[in-house]
Amino acid sequence: MTHRFQAVVVGMGPAGMAAAIELGRAGIRTALIDQASSPGGQVYRQPSAGFRVPPGLARPRHATGKRLIREIGPFGRSISLLNGALVWGAFGPGVLSVQHDGGNLDLSYEKLIVCEGAQERVIPFPGWTLPGVFSIGAMQKMTSTQGIVPQGRVLLAGSGPLLVGTGAALARAGARLAGWYEAVPFAGWASLGLAMPRWPRLITESLAYLKELFVRGVKLRFGWGLKRIYGNKCVEAATIVRLDGGGAPIAGSEKQVPVDAAGIGFGLQPSVRLARLVGCRTEYDWKRRCFTPVTDAWGQSSLPGVYLAGDGAGVGGADWSEVQGRLAGLHAAWSLNRIDCRLFDESSRKWTRARRRLEAYLVRYHNIFTPRDGHYRVTTPETVVCRCEGVCAGELVKRMRAGERDLTALKPTRLGMGPCQGRGCEGIAAELMRLEGVPGECLKPLNLRPPLVPMPLSAFGRKAKEGCPAK
Numbered sequence: 001m002t003h004r005f006q007a008v009v010v011g012m013g014p015a016g017m018a019a020a021i022e023l024g025r026a027g028i029r030t031a032l033i034d035q036a037s038s039p040g041g042q043v044y045r046q047p048s049a050g051f052r053v054p055p056g057l058a059r060p061r062h063a064t065g066k067r068l069i070r071e072i073g074p075f076g077r078s079i080s081l082l083n084g085a086l087v088w089g090a091f092g093p094g095v096l097s098v099q100h101d102g103g104n105l106d107l108s109y110e111k112l113i114v115c116e117g118a119q120e121r122v123i124p125f126p127g128w129t130l131p132g133v134f135s136i137g138a139m140q141k142m143t144s145t146q147g148i149v150p151q152g153r154v155l156l157a158g159s160g161p162l163l164v165g166t167g168a169a170l171a172r173a174g175a176r177l178a179g180w181y182e183a184v185p186f187a188g189w190a191s192l193g194l195a196m197p198r199w200p201r202l203i204t205e206s207l208a209y210l211k212e213l214f215v216r217g218v219k220l221r222f223g224w225g226l227k228r229i230y231g232n233k234c235v236e237a238a239t240i241v242r243l244d245g246g247g248a249p250i251a252g253s254e255k256q257v258p259v260d261a262a263g264i265g266f267g268l269q270p271s272v273r274l275a276r277l278v279g280c281r282t283e284y285d286w287k288r289r290c291f292t293p294v295t296d297a298w299g300q301s302s303l304p305g306v307y308l309a310g311d312g313a314g315v316g317g318a319d320w321s322e323v324q325g326r327l328a329g330l331h332a333a334w335s336l337n338r339i340d341c342r343l344f345d346e347s348s349r350k351w352t353r354a355r356r357r358l359e360a361y362l363v364r365y366h367n368i369f370t371p372r373d374g375h376y377r378v379t380t381p382e383t384v385v386c387r388c389e390g391v392c393a394g395e396l397v398k399r400m401r402a403g404e405r406d407l408t409a410l411k412p413t414r415l416g417m418g419p420c421q422g423r424g425c426e427g428i429a430a431e432l433m434r435l436e437g438v439p440g441e442c443l444k445p446l447n448l449r450p451p452l453v454p455m456p457l458s459a460f461g462r463k464a465k466e467g468c469p470a471k
Contacts, residue, residue, distance in 0.1 A: 002106040005031045005080070007332055008096060010087055010274060011115030013041020014318045015310025015325035017068040019113045022329030022347075024075025026338040031107055032072075033082045033098065039069050042117060042137070043318040045145050068322070089450030090278045094305070097450070099459055111305050111332040114275050115325060116312035118268035121290070123371060124385055124393070124428060125378040127229030127238075128264065136265030140166040143173050152260025153178035155238055157226035160267035160369045161206070161317075168212035170263075178259050179219045181240055183247060183266070183375060186222040188368045196361060201319070226264060227254060227378050235262055248374030266371050268315045269427060275312065277448050279303050286440040288315075288366050290427055299328035307332060316362050323358065326351040373435060385432070386425040388418020396429055400436045407433065407446050419454045422446045 009020045012034035020032045036045070044065025072079060082100055089097035096107045120135045127133070134142075134150070136158060142148040149170060155178045156167050167180045182189070196202045213220060221240075227249055228239040242253035269290035272282055281302035285292040292314055299307040307328040310321035327348060334344040379385075381394025391413045399410055407415070407429055415429055416422030426446050434440060 002095070002108055003031070004108045005029050006109070006336060007031075007111040007113065008033065008107050008109040009113045009115065009329075010034075010096075011041065011117060011310065011312075012036065012039040012081075012083075013115055013117050013310060013321060014043060014065070014068060015117075015312075015321040015328075016041070016113070016115035017072060018322045018325030019115065019307075019309055019329035019332070020079055021068070021071045021075065022326055023333055024072065024078040026333035026336075027078055028333055028336060028338055030079045031082060031109075032079055033085045033087060033107075035084065035086050037083050039072070039081075039083070040065055042141070043321075044068070045141070064318070064322075086453065086455075087274060088452050088455060090274075091450070096278075099455065104459065109305075111307070111336060112278070113299070113307040113309055113325075113328050113332060114278075114280075114312060115308075115310040115321070116271040116274055118311035118315050119271045119423065121266045121269045121371070121427060122264055122424075123266055123375050123379065124383045125226060125228060126380055126383055127231065127235075129384050129387055130229055130231050130235050131233065132231070132235030132261045133229060134261065134263050136162050136166050136263045137268075139263040140169060143169045143175075147173070149173045149175045150261035152176065153258060154261045154263065155179050155181070155226070155240075155257060155259040156263045157181040157183075157224075157238075157240070158263075158265040158267075159183040159371070160265070162265060162267060164206070164209045164213070166263060167218065168209035171212055171216040171218055177213075177216075177218045178257055179221065179240070180213065181224040181226060182220075182222045183225045183243055183371075184222065184368055185245075189222065192361075192364055192368055194364070202361065225249065225375065225378065226262070229262060235259055238262055244374065246374035247372030248377045266375065267369050268311060270312050270315060272308075272312055272445075273421075273423070273448060273452055275301065275306075275308055276445060277450065277452060278306060280306060280308065282445060284430070284434075284440040284443040285314075287370065289370050289431060289434075291430070291443075291445050297327075298331035299324055300331070315366075316358065319354075320358050320362065323351050323354045327355070371431075376431060376435060379432075385428050386413075386415050386418065386422075388420055388424075389414035391415050391425070393432060396432055397436065400433055400438075405433070405438050405442060406444060408444070411446075416446045421448065421452070 006028045007023050007030045009016050009032045023030045085100040120137045154175050225243050227241045230237040238257050238259050241249040272293050275293050281294045282291045293308045299309045301308050309324040309328040330348050333339045379393050383393045385393050
């Protein structure tokens with residue numbers, strides 16, 4: 001069954017909602033798709049029915065999310081919402097395969113705007129696969145949308161604004177924080193403030209988070225990292241260590257801390273899996289140490305008619321994502337001849353100015369929080385890199401030193417062959433390969449095949465119900 005649309009937007013985060021609003025305003029028949037049950041994405045995620053969650057610290061931020069959701073409303077005749085829909089394949093130009101409402105359907109499009117968002121960057125270390133170790137984002141999601149707080153002593157370690165925001169949310173929700181350890185020295189955080197005045201809301205949010213931690217007496221340590229987690233069947237203790245200017249552990253500075261749960265994470269990196277599947281070109285970004293798609297100022301990818309917006313096109317946060325989504329939506333509407341040049345120029349001018357204001361902050365942000373080579377010194381040869389298949393770092397490095405210079409050539413180790421298809425291990429393996437001397441321009445991502453996520457075989461035997469997808 002094929003449903004035809006002029007435009008399809010994948011993702012209902014700030015970028016996807018913003019793009020759909022501009023397409024809807026131009027009267028373009030649009031499908032807005034997301035796997036979640038309600039709009040919002042990760043940043044503006046709506047709590048599930050029946051869950052009681054603590055009041056948020058960044059109320060203006062959540063107000064922005066509610067505003068975007070309301071803005072979609074007036075364009076209901078143009079925009080078809082497909083919540084709970086999973087895009088799993090792309091078998092021909094201009095068509096996506098989607099699982100929705102218990103069956104499969106194909107969506108054809110003239111313009112596609114992919115807003116995949118970001119995924120967390122984790123640097124593996126001994127013990128990181130023990131029960132009780134969470135990613136920072138997982139802890140934040142549990143607390144903010146379900147009101148769940150890890151029991152016992154909770155340690156947070158890693159780097160980036162998500163670390164401080166999650167710490168503040170956990171502290172307010174009643175978690176017993178055993179410590180908050182930021183790998184970047186305090187001077188780095190302080191220098192970030194020099195770029196914040198161009199976007200004042202970032203200052204107020206950051207101060208609110210830090211105030212929450214200070215008021216609740218949380219131990220804050222800058223320039224420290226997590227070296228090892230201990231435990232028989234679950235987390236029991238952690239070794240923290242002071243880091244040098246390059247992020248490497250300083251011998252002799254180790255301290256052991258009793259903990260019951262740990263949150264780890266080094267910020268975010270673009271999720272570009274669907275973009276790669278449909279044929280968009282990606283490159284290894286040397287400055288940000290991750291694979292990123294190639295786009296122009298309007299979000300146009302290397303594939304005609306396909307736009308990439310939001311954190312999936314380059315991590316920048318919710319405000320940046322909305323700006324990119326607006327510009328991509330406006331350009332797609334113009335290229336479909338649904339708005340003229342004058343209206344396009346007038347409408348895009350505001351968002352172009354906003355993008356320029358944010359760019360100065362983002363350049364400094366990535367310079368400060370992109371992991372240094374020394375941060376990977378905690379990864380030992382015995383450390384698991386591919387959790388699905390149990391592949392260790394030593395096995396991968398051995399093959400690299402034997403001459404392998406391609407991630408796909410590492411698949412005989414079973415790297416990326418598990419259910420997640422490399423979602424967790426691809427970036428780690430790429431960094432290990434770069435540290436072994438492979439130039440960034442030679443690094444290529446793993447080849448992807450549909451389905452993008454694990455699906456039951458029974459799903460392929462059912463067709464979607466007749467009729468147009470629900471609005």
